[in-house]
Amino acid sequence: MAEKQPNEKLTAWFTRSGWSKGEFARQVNRQARQMGAHHVSTDTSRVRRWLDGEQPREPIPKIMSDLFSERFGSVVSEEDLGLRVAVPVSTVAANGVDLPWSGPQTVQLISEYSRSDLMLNRRGFLGTSLALTAGAALIEPMQRWLTPGPSGAPVGILAVANGGEPYTGRLSEPELQLLEQTTVMFRQWDAQNGGGLRRKAVVGQLHEVTDLLQETYPPQVTQRLFRLTAELAHLAGWMSYDVGMHPSAQKYYVLALHAAKEAGDRPFGALILTDMARQMIHLNRGEDALELIHLAQYGSRDTAPPRQQALLYAMEARAYSNTGEVNRCARAVRLAEDTFSDTGSVEQDPDWLRFFTKAELYAENAHSFRDLAYHSSRSPRYASLAAPHMETAVDLFRQDMENHTRSYAFNLVGMASVHLLQGEPEQAAVIAEEAVEIAGKVRSERLNTRVRKTTEAANRDYRSVPAVGRLAELVVEQIPEYEAV
Template identity: 85%
Template sequence: MAEKQPNEKLTSWFGRSGWSKGELARQVNRRARQTGAHHVSTDTSRVRRWLDGEQPREPIPKILSELFSERFGSVVSIEDLGLRTVVPVSTVGGGVDLPWSGAQTVQLISEYSRSDLMLNRRGFLGTSLALTAGAALIEPMQRWLSPSPSGAPTPILAAANGGEPYTGRLSEPELQLLEQTTVMFRQWDAQNGGGLRRKAVVGQLHEVTDLLQETYPEHTTKRLFRLTAELAHLAGWMSYDVGMHPSAQKYYVLALHAAKEAGDRPFGALILTDMSRQMIHLNRGEDALELIHLAQYGSRDTATPRQQALLYAMEARAYSTIGEVNRCARAARLAEDTFSDCRPGDNDPNWLKFFSEAELNAENAHSFRDLAYNSTRSPLYASMAAPVMERAVDLFRQDADHVRSYAFNLVGMASVHLLQNEPEQAVVMAEQAVDIARTVRSERLNTRVRKTAAAASRNYKGLDAVDRLAERVVHDIPEFTTSV
């Protein structure tokens, strides 16, 4: 049996906190009681064992993460503490089976965003939220395509069209400013990562739901629902980027409800696409495939060539996760063929413009790379991934607006070099990614860098370049923060 190693990360955070072991134990017990985990009973000796390398059971890792985050005023993730991250998954019931009605959608988004802002000052919504997966997730999402009962308008639209005086005082310039602000938030996220402005987006979302409590002409109401969907989706994306997976899923589901009220199927398909991306990240390929097929079916008459290409590319990613080689290759080829139909004058919405030639190459390269991970023919698929990933890196190098994506593909190129037994080239790419990770707020990127460095160390420990990379990752990846 391997000898247990001291937890140096937890020891470092503990030493800087100024707490004694007894004080930390008391705080853990107090927080556990507050969250209903009455079985937790920690003492000084238990804290000592954690520092010595013992892995505490759930929900203690989450409680420790919350306590240290509050102590330092920034998110200190479970991984930052040297503990194992466990995303709770529910495949029965679940918190995503919500009523598909306008008034209830507004109420649910208002309540959830308020909870995020008021109860979760350090970026956590507590220890009880679980990710929903399997049929408990897919079946409720299928109702996105169902018409409203009897074709009736939603309660809010009915009120707006029922002859009652309009109560909303939102002017056209104010509405345009809200829409422009959402575009600006999206640009900030692409440049700086999800952690920098997540709470600002949640705050804006909450304000917009307040506006939807009033009545407007139908076209204004639909624009407000579309704006709500975009902000909720962005809150979900940013939550995903900082590793808050259950919260990200909740925002995605609420965004899909708002998109339905707006009658915006293309944007609904984008939300499902990112829900699929999250499932791929969590290695739930079958769920990812169900979601992307639902997005394709729902947008079959409305998707532009650019969106169709995105959907095919994500379908390929899902197939690669479950090792479906032929279907993955077919979807990747369809993504390329469909993207070739895109034209500069196409009327694509702002939220779709991110899917560029660089993104297309990135998605397909990661599909081939994942096939290399999931197949016995690893050298073949690594060789297929290499030129496509290199093309993505070259294109993103010229794109100052998508710095985080550039870094992700540098890490992807590093992983391909490792698959091809080229550790020195892998380190060159990974160190460039470290330079970027120091400047953006993306725990997703930080995690990818750490995993790639760890893979290099496992296979090439003792090689000077690999050891240097390991040291850089320890010292140069910044403490993650979600400061507003």
């Protein structure tokens, strides 16, 4: 990989401006607040990195252009500042995450990818042809979610506008409602049984819906079909992530984001970006996770309901904890809690958002504090902050364990890890044993991995404790390897 080069153009304009790095950072933050980009929080070290060649995330390039233009009384474009311009769609390769933002191509790509998944259905089958994308190669294409695509309209509308045969589709309203209800049912199955059990069924349903989108419908029907496509592709991505198929998961997430854009559904697009960030946190790429979360916050700032805003703050805290930024993590935790207090009845929110309950809020914040403990040399302070949050999450999930089996098990593992941080291996082993029993029944490689890692940590530090030895034996017996379906 080529070394990053200093941005000489930006440096020249910055020097001419007479601003200090601190003043420039304050100007960027002020301008960001005025345009509603409240997630932007720049400091002198970030300015220094920009001058050294780091490419700022959206909407900072535009903010810089506006600031310098105002300073010098003439237009200073992003290109004048040496900032990367978006890659034209015509030059974008369609084999990674940098895909054309157009309705017809989105339908074609989802159809082809889901068909390949169904035909070559075995765990990790795309591992040889796909690699996980990260860094600028991931973030920059996702930023184009915010800008108008080449079409600006869904496929069905395009076909009619271009002289195609109008309304060739014969999908009835009851059939469309049944498809939407089926997607809700798939989500329930995933929460109860893990991603491995019904992944193939979701991919099959997704492929069928893309077949429907080959026809033309009234605009409102086309929009609902694109929204349905986005929800199914997102669920296929989530289930792929749950069973450890990371490149496949990312591909489905990206395709889902494209479909959500065609549906004009900014809040659901923000949810997709949130789960992409969750995947990056899982893979210890906190900086990428932050970029994705901030993109989601900026893109849905006027449309996200309070429950989703709280979710975004909670995931922002998780990303900051992954990078060890204590103060920003704590601030995001507070904002998540404060915003969640403004939520109304869960029935007021769309089905895809109802999973984010008080239990999930406590769980996310508990994991944020737990991860800060890891980044602070196993600090007992952050472990003690994590403990009551984790206990509350476990208690709340236990009350509805039938519908949230996997989440309950995840937080049992989380509570076990907190006990290990507090030097309590016996309690950790007892709690982890219950998680092992559940993990042996649900189909979630993500849960299995968490159980194994926590057990390995216990065995490494407390090998002589009998309860830890029993736990290690139980993991070998109860958690088999399995093939994703």
